[in-house]
Amino acid sequence: MLATSYPYYLANKPVYANEDLEITNKFTEEVATRVALADAKVIDQAIAAAEKAQPALNKMAPYQRQKILEHCIEGFKKRFDELAYSLCIEAGKPIKDARGEVTRLIDTFKIAAEESVRINGEVINLEITERAKGYTGMYKHVPIGPCSFISPFNFPLNLAAHKIAPAIAAGCAFVLKPASRTPIGALIIGEILAETDLPEGAFSILPCSRDGADLFTTDERFKLLSFTGSPDVGWQLKAKAGKKPVILELGGNAACVVDEGTDLDDAVERIIFGAYYQSGQSCISVQRVLVHDSLYDDFKARYVSKVEALIHGDPLNEDTFIGPMISQSEAKRLDGWIQSAVAAGANLLCGGQRDGAMLQATVLENVPRDCEAVTEEAFGPVSVISSFSDFDEALRLVDDSQFGLQAGIFTRDIYKAHKAWDTLDVGGVVIGDVPSWRVDNMPYGGVKESGLGREGIRYAIADMTEIRLMVLRTPS
CATH class of the missing domain: 3.40.309.10 (Aldehyde Dehydrogenase; Chain A, domain 2)
Structure with a gap:
């Protein structure tokens, strides 16, 4: 069964601020539950909290991020039936498909847990000319910073997971806007994440109206925007996103x-x-x-x-x-x-x-x-x-x-x-x-009107990290 109401998650904590968002049973069209709805002020607070949490995330060791992902996996397994039921109600998804999506949610976090300890760098031979004699290069991947995520209604669990899991693996704070028609699965993920040792402010999950969501796109404190949804909306967001990288997973007529x-x-x-x-x-x-x-x-x-x-x-x-x-x-x-x-x-x-x-x-x-x-x-x-x-x-x-x-x-x-x-x-x-x-480990994404960039955990981690080079000179 669903709860009678659900909070949003602001800076890792549940907030029962209101019950403004009605979630309907898509088959019976009756109201099934209610969800707290965030406004622009709350979104601003979430971004500020993410920015404040990022230095602590930068210092987290890979095994610590892996432990958080593994906790989520166990939490999803314990709540498997609840998650599948929520998909049937909020998305109208047949129960067999719903169970399949919960399985993919678990798979996605498993892959992220594995990849979290494989974010490696490289030693580069810089001695390609005489003037570079004695120089060695090496680089590592560092978190890009706070990320903005917008996920769609059709895979409320797994498409949110394809943003959340690599962000945790990479060490990026994030604020997620789940689809307003199907937010329950993402909020259950938030409930499980709130049990972990993530630094305060590392995540917020905020159902909100489209009118109040401009900050997800325009705010410069976000260092990356990842959007999955319709092409019309996706390209509009990219045009408004400013200097930040934008990942778009859009539509198709396959x-x-x-x-x-x-x-x-x-x-x-x-x-x-x-x-x-x-x-x-x-x-x-x-x-x-x-x-x-x-x-x-x-x-x-x-x-x-x-x-x-x-x-x-x-x-x-x-x-x-x-x-x-x-x-x-x-x-x-x-x-x-x-x-x-x-x-x-x-x-x-x-x-x-x-x-x-x-x-x-x-x-x-x-x-x-x-x-x-x-x-x-x-x-x-x-x-x-x-x-x-x-x-x-x-x-x-x-x-x-x-x-x-x-x-x-x-x-x-x-x-x-x-x-x-x-x-x-x-x-x-x-x-x-x-x-x-x-x-969920393959590079997935499109070209033309179907989007920019690739999902798949390893490829998403690459987008959510930056290369930082060190050059070492050994005097002769």
Whole structure:
């Protein structure tokens, strides 16, 4: 069960300041709990506390940071069921997906604990010319300083973890703004962090309105901004962020190619998972499916039949695969895109019905290439299928997008696999699986409208640290 109310965390401490933010059960649309909401004054206090805590964090030994991360891992394990339940309620995530996300939360902190004692430097040979004789260089990584984090609603635990865990490993103070629709998971992380020996002010977790959150972007006391969310918001924040580095993990309309010779049983199962898990509300959800002519009719028949059989309903039901979208407004938006595509000549092969925030798993065919269901990020339970005859043309269609996050290529031809890897303008190419596949130690991120920088613990730590060089002269 959820608590009746939740505090925000200011300078490591819970503050039950108010109950201004109502969190709804996304399936029943009833108020499930209430959360304290921070204002601009509180955010300013959090930044000041982070700045004050940073010198103490700089002095923490790697094993001390590792110990904090290991405490969190044990705390997450003890509260596994509570965390999964909170995801079902606040995000409408089916219980099996919710358990998977809690598992990934634990994995992410495990990786960070391992990496926290591997932040190494290097000795550099500087004697490359006669004038450098007797000089040796060496560098180490030092924390960049207080960080600003903004996380999204769709993975409230793990995408927050991909900011929090590397910050602790690197020794950076941080202030996190969780999504106002799904803050509970991040606040439970805060509760567990508050049990540790982190210096006072090392972290704050502050649900707040978008109007009151400008300091997360503009305040110069922050030395880095990491944002995960929509492209429109992300690029606006970057433009306002000033001199600080900005990491953006944004949207996508990921494509998946099914080449001739592919095992269709395997491909259909994986693509259905990639397109419809957690109601398609993932930036690497399969949205565009390109199938070779020789397989297309067989693929379509199998795919549509299995999509129609997906179970919709209460996220707490063990058999549910499709739960509600995050809000009625989002379901209404995507329903409008589906109807617009059909009006433009697309074939509706299944789905296309909405009841409140519940939108049926939908498959479209022959969608005109200028329709929003193709060109924009659907972020919901819809996929668009089409055929191709030439592999090179399929790759061109994958790249015919403003986005470039990940792509999936089902092929048994190693040369085609390498060609896709060499030519596709995306952050990652997944061979033999869907673009929706991710593990938490890999470099993950996109190009074009899909963002800047890479997540994955080791890569995030690199962003959250700076190289500090020492040159040593040995007189002759």
